[in-house]
Amino acid sequence: MSEPGSGQGGTHSGERVCPSNPNVSCGDCRLGDLCLPITLDAGEINQLDEIVKRGRPLKRGDALYRQGEKFTSVFAVRSGSVKSFQTALDGEERVTGLYLPGEILGMGGISSMQYDNTAVALETASVCEIPFHLLEELSVKIPSLQGRFFRLMSQEITKDQKMLTMVSTNTAEERVSALLLSISARNHHRKLSQTCFILPMTRAEIGSYLGLTLETVSRIFSRLQKQGLIKVDNKEITIEELDGLKALAKVSS
Amino acid sequence: MSEPGSGQGGTHSGERVCPSNPNVSCGDCRLGDLCLPITLDAGEINQLDEIVKRGRPLKRGDALYRQGEKFTSVFAVRSGSVKSFQTALDGEERVTGLYLPGEILGMGGISSMQYDNTAVALETASVCEIPFHLLEELSVKIPSLQGRFFRLMSQEITKDQKMLTMVSTNTAEERVSALLLSISARNHHRKLSQTCFILPMTRAEIGSYLGLTLETVSRIFSRLQKQGLIKVDNKEITIEELDGLKALAKVSS
DNA sequence: TGGCTTTATTGATTTAGGTCATGGCAGCAC
DNA sequence: GTGCTGCCATGACCTAAATCAATAAAGCCA
Numbered sequence: 247m248s249e250p251g252s253g254q255g256g257t258h259s260g261e262r263v264c265p266s267n268p269n270v271s272c273g274d275c276r277l278g279d280l281c282l283p284i285t286l287d288a289g290e291i292n293q294l295d296e297i298v299k300r301g302r303p304l305k306r307g308d309a310l311y312r313q314g315e316k317f318t319s320v321f322a323v324r325s326g327s328v329k330s331f332q333t334a335l336d337g338e339e340r341v342t343g344l345y346l347p348g349e350i351l352g353m354g355g356i357s358s359m360q361y362d363n364t365a366v367a368l369e370t371a372s373v374c375e376i377p378f379h380l381l382e383e384l385s386v387k388i389p390s391l392q393g394r395f396f397r398l399m400s401q402e403i404t405k406d407q408k409m410l411t412m413v414s415t416n417t418a419e420e421r422v423s424a425l426l427l428s429i430s431a432r433n434h435h436r437k438l439s440q441t442c443f444i445l446p447m448t449r450a451e452i453g454s455y456l457g458l459t460l461e462t463v464s465r466i467f468s469r470l471q472k473q474g475l476i477k478v479d480n481k482e483i484t485i486e487e488l489d490g491l492k493a494l495a496k497v498s499s
Numbered sequence: 500m501s502e503p504g505s506g507q508g509g510t511h512s513g514e515r516v517c518p519s520n521p522n523v524s525c526g527d528c529r530l531g532d533l534c535l536p537i538t539l540d541a542g543e544i545n546q547l548d549e550i551v552k553r554g555r556p557l558k559r560g561d562a563l564y565r566q567g568e569k570f571t572s573v574f575a576v577r578s579g580s581v582k583s584f585q586t587a588l589d590g591e592e593r594v595t596g597l598y599l600p601g602e603i604l605g606m607g608g609i610s611s612m613q614y615d616n617t618a619v620a621l622e623t624a625s626v627c628e629i630p631f632h633l634l635e636e637l638s639v640k641i642p643s644l645q646g647r648f649f650r651l652m653s654q655e656i657t658k659d660q661k662m663l664t665m666v667s668t669n670t671a672e673e674r675v676s677a678l679l680l681s682i683s684a685r686n687h688h689r690k691l692s693q694t695c696f697i698l699p700m701t702r703a704e705i706g707s708y709l710g711l712t713l714e715t716v717s718r719i720f721s722r723l724q725k726q727g728l729i730k731v732d733n734k735e736i737t738i739e740e741l742d743g744l745k746a747l748a749k750v751s752s
Numbered sequence: 753t754g755g756c757t758t759t760a761t762t763g764a765t766t767t768a769g770g771t772c773a774t775g776g777c778a779g780c781a782c
Numbered sequence: 783g784t785g786c787t788g789c790c791a792t793g794a795c796c797t798a799a800a801t802c803a804a805t806a807a808a809g810c811c812a
Contacts, residue, residue, distance in 0.1 A: 332664050334749075342660045353653055354653060354656045357653035357657060358653075382642070382645070386639060389635070389636075395649070396609055396635065396652070397609055400607060400609035400610035400611075402656050403656055407607060409663055410595060410663045411593045413666055413667045415587070415710065450759080457666070458799075459801080461801085462800075463760095464761055468762080703790095711769075712770060712771080713789090713790080714769090714791085718792075720790095733789090
């Protein structure tokens, strides 16, 4: 019953089901307490459910939306991971965000009515698409949904400003440590291991995200490993000394 | 009738009045077409007006709110200018935003219920305070206000991401040029000179905002002046070659 | 299985911008 | 006026990270 791509909708069973299954409703999705529905009651979740579109899983490299396209929807990551990036005038890509299950993206497009970056799946991923005009209408009817969405956007603002502060003041070592800790904390929040995980991005993508070159990222990984703080096996990171890494990262969280 | 600090409220005259006058209603404020009220009709603006608190003008250095304080309101700059900054663990201040008349700040505090940065006036300034819980209630009643606020927050997200991209990829010269152009464009939008203006920040604040040292900012100003692109007289900047500066800044706007 | 492409590591060298230091100048109090 | 204090300019030097380069390892597919 919880295999991806099983049968019909209406999966109102006792156990919550696999989030990669496209037929899971918001009420049954095990991400409910991270995603939009938080603060909504059962009836409201059903209304939200009606406007959410759950597409086929995406393959690595598939785009959710592209920079410059007409803005229509925001997206919630259900499984897998997604990066967003801006394409500069010279064609260079600059990674602006990494989105894990339960996180919402695409909100930068609301004001200008077109997406301000491109979002692509970093691995096989499933996402929920929420048409924004419907979300807006529903938010008028459900004040707590409006509030939830205000809070989500505010969170994005806070996150971006933290990132900005970090990129413009911290050393390469601090930035890399902070990213590892951020992924660790988000995994922990999703009840996954906070000490061992697979990096969804290449060294080049991490560098682009942190304002570093891929060589520097690689060197920092090696250095942190030499110091015994982490273990690196290609994309698999094991944090050996969580507190040591936190001390290095010098971030408040 | 348009002197700051004149008499009573109810200034419904034909001509729009000076925005530093604390008794001007949203409908009469000449910033109406930049600020929150855009897209609202007359009746709606009156409702918005009821919840907006217009305080005494602030002096240079006065705080609108402080990092860590309980979040209560968002603020609109009416006249003067405001900076926001985050205080790091070591007590260092990092400037995260510059807000000119018509611009809204404080939205980062919504999600965590406390302000995520400190905002202080850079010069004599007047601001409107909008208690957020009242704005939220009103937004349910006035869908176009909800929409306007969604757009404002989205704008902040887009702005921050652009800033992030810039700080992590562009050279010192490009960053300084881009900031000058940003101020120029915002002045132009307010029907002020786009080629001559007073910088509201010190070299140190500009550096902090752009992820540079004050020495570098100073050197870049000198260099741009030597190239004939701008004229610098202490805080007064005159852009001599707008197109040349744009070419240097390498930004899309 | 081998050949191809993408990704990662590590070393040598360069450079943009930081750091340190000095002097000038504007604004303000008295 | 004189002396302070904060801000700015500019020079000398240094360093973190970029760039250039070569090699190795992983993933892919035919």
